[in-house]
Amino acid sequence: MSSSEVPMDTMNIPTLDGDMDAWLFYSGKGPRPGIVMIPEINGVNASLREIASRFAAQGFIVAALDIFWRLQRRADLGYDDEDMRTARSLHDRFDYETGVSDMQAAITCLRRHPACNGKVGVVGFCLGGTMGYLAGARTDADAAVGYYGTRLGMFLEDAPYIDRPTILHLGRLDHRTPPDLMKEIEKAVSGNPNVEVFAYENVLHAFANHHRPSNYNAEITRTADAHTFKLFKENLASA
Numbered sequence: 038m039s040s041s042e043v044p045m046d047t048m049n050i051p052t053l054d055g056d057m058d059a060w061l062f063y064s065g066k067g068p069r070p071g072i073v074m075i076p077e078i079n080g081v082n083a084s085l086r087e088i089a090s091r092f093a094a095q096g097f098i099v100a101a102l103d104i105f106w107r108l109q110r111r112a113d114l115g116y117d118d119e120d121m122r123t124a125r126s127l128h129d130r131f132d133y134e135t136g137v138s139d140m141q142a143a144i145t146c147l148r149r150h151p152a153c154n155g156k157v158g159v160v161g162f163c164l165g166g167t168m169g170y171l172a173g174a175r176t177d178a179d180a181a182v183g184y185y186g187t188r189l190g191m192f193l194e195d196a197p198y199i200d201r202p203t204i205l206h207l208g209r210l211d212h213r214t215p216p217d218l219m220k221e222i223e224k225a226v227s228g229n230p231n232v233e234v235f236a237y238e239n240v241l242h243a244f245a246n247h248h249r250p251s252n253y254n255a256e257i258t259r260t261a262d263a264h265t266f267k268l269f270k271e272n273l274a275s276a
Contacts, residue, residue, distance in 0.1 A: 083115075
């Protein structure tokens with residue numbers, strides 16, 4: 038754990054067929070809003086831990102999920118060729134329907150944590166970006182955010198069912214959401230007042246991951262995070 042990461046605990050989350058691990062990031066005392074964080078295909082690695090710490094510094098308790106636990110427990114993969122092959126293999130075998138069930142279990146569990154105020158949002162990146170989108174339609178999260186979801190095109194029929202405040206952050210140069218698919222995504226959500234899309238010009242996939250310097254865009258990451266923090270602080274405050 039690097040010095041940039043806030044102290045963390047672990048949490049076991051009961052699911053329909055076993056316990057899933059989550060790493061908890063928070064600082065200070067007293068109940069605070071909860072965020073379930075879904076990783077990229079690389080799992081809860083150094084990049085995600087640093088992002089979770091940054092969110093925790095904004096006053097949230099963050100539960101970063103071991104989303105691949107059925108396939109490979111505690112996946113922590115980098116970005117070299119070998120790790121990326123493993124990550125893509127995990128993603129190819131990942132079942133989104135089961136993942137949504139796990140995500141709901143995590144939301145329910147985090148709501149009950151003594152450091153949480155009972156309000157929980159979801160945020161995800163890459164694979165997790167699609168999960169964040171699905172959280173808005175298929176879970177009882179109080180708000181949801183997806184950064185550059187890779188499989189949004191598979192779930193456009195969910196768009197009308199998003200019934201809680203949801204943000205999608207997308208890059209116009211993301212190879213996973215090429216122009217034709219971007220148009221379909223924007224059209225699918227355009228009639229839903231609960232969804233706001235921020236599509237950033239000249240921005241690639243994984244723009245918020247500084248461990249991928251060829252893709253990272255610090256300015257756009259700050260802009261996207263500001264929108265995200267605003268949404269969560271407005272919708273996850275104690276009743």
